[in-house]
Amino acid sequence: MNPETPDGYTRRTVLVTGAAGVAAAALPLAVDAEPVAHDAAAQGPTTDVSLRINGQLHALSIDPRVTLLDLLREQLHLTGSKKGCDHGQCGACTVLVNGRRINSCLTLAVLHEGDQVTTIEGLGEPKKLHPMQAAFVKHDGYQCGYCTPGQICSAVGMLGEMRGGMPSHVTHDLSAPTVFSSEEMRERMSGNICRCAGYPNIIAAIREVAGVAT
């Protein structure tokens, strides 16, 4: 989702241009700084990997250090998935791999040979939103929006898990069918942090898509 403004600027180009302005302004202060040696910049061996992302096949030869998140954002420019903590603690990078939600920051792209990856861009588009995206808009399930792509991918994955009968920590009876309660949804969404604390509206959006009365 990258809606353009009437004058052709996207939110992203504005942000990037703004950041460049700040960097240029700060430049004189950095003249004496020693160049930082980045081991990550060293040219190493590459590994071949083929995977399908949002339906499109990508055959790549990449540095094996590249995480799935960095492949998506830095090489394929699918910047919907966000880098929050980069350590699996915040959930902003959540994507669906073969239909299951995972933290894309804590996996290497080369581990996903033959996998099908769905990101927020693959779920829906501005003119054709996924029901979960539409519900987040309707219920104001965000404020700053940074965690939102991860929240939405996670919520889609979670409903799949619930419909598949996967239990949770708060499931009272492990042999009973899944209960689509707010208590269950809150526990199951605990891997997605929202620093704006939009949780009540996030749960309201998910309940609507789950078909639970709100």
Add this chain to the structure above:
Amino acid sequence: MRAFTFERAATPAAAALAMQQHPGARFIAGGTNLLDLMKLDIEQPTHLIDVNRLGLDRIEALPDGGLKIGALVRNSDLAADARVRRGHPLLSRALLSGASAQLRNKATTAGNLLQRTRCFYFYDTTKPCNKRTPGSGCAAMEGFNRIHAILGASAQCISVHSSDMAVALRALDAQVETVSASGAVRRIPIAELHRLPGSTPEVETVLAPDELITGVTLPAPLGGVQLYRKVRDRASYAFALVSVAAVVVREGRTVTAARLAFGGLAAKPWRNEEAERRLIGTDGGAQARDAVADLLLADARGHGHNDFKIPLLRRTLHATLAQAIETT
């Protein structure tokens, strides 16, 4: 992240052989712990061996009524398996209390067992840590140590093992199956897999460098009431301060069998068979529970910030056993 070479192993024995041929290598499965540590420069493998395609992702029924769990079965699949939920609910409960749904979807059975401690000082490369850099000292000993061990620690290390799953497996007497580069296989009782720190806290298990876990076997279901009680700083997605895994079997009002294992106390899932035997033949009442706690905590020692774990464990043990008795 430091540079490394990468290969995909085709069989368990080939993976073990690759490890033997590449000193400094690591197996990678779910990667949720290893990649976290590599980004922080705590783990520095020069070669990664991808073991995700070894066909070890099934749960099979054994003739003796037990289960064989493949090393690569994801935590969420293990927790959701109908046979586990029915016969070993303790294991499902422990797994579901750990991490987040995203992590459980990726983390594997073997990886969960081999995850490394979350000691703040192990994670902080600016601080001494005998586990990370042998001989450098232990910053936790005089530091902020509220999450640290009260049993089985040494002057070199007071970190705890962070797994919930391993605590349940300890109570259930699981066995770990491995293969080495030579092709030799062996079975290790879960009680013997993890080592206490002693003077070598960097050596965390009895596994040889080229030994790959291929699976975990569970004996036939124990029955009884099975509970996992985890006490933590927030209601979800946090490591245990203390946890209690309990299996209680009763005939009438009398306890006929009991298993107790504990998390958050030591560098391995903790169990004291002599202490748990004090429940046998009793009604599981407050007096019997105190006798168990007395023996269990006889050698417990806090390090300042974690002194609270001693009374907390006693109370959590009481609460868990009281619930088990009420449920029967």
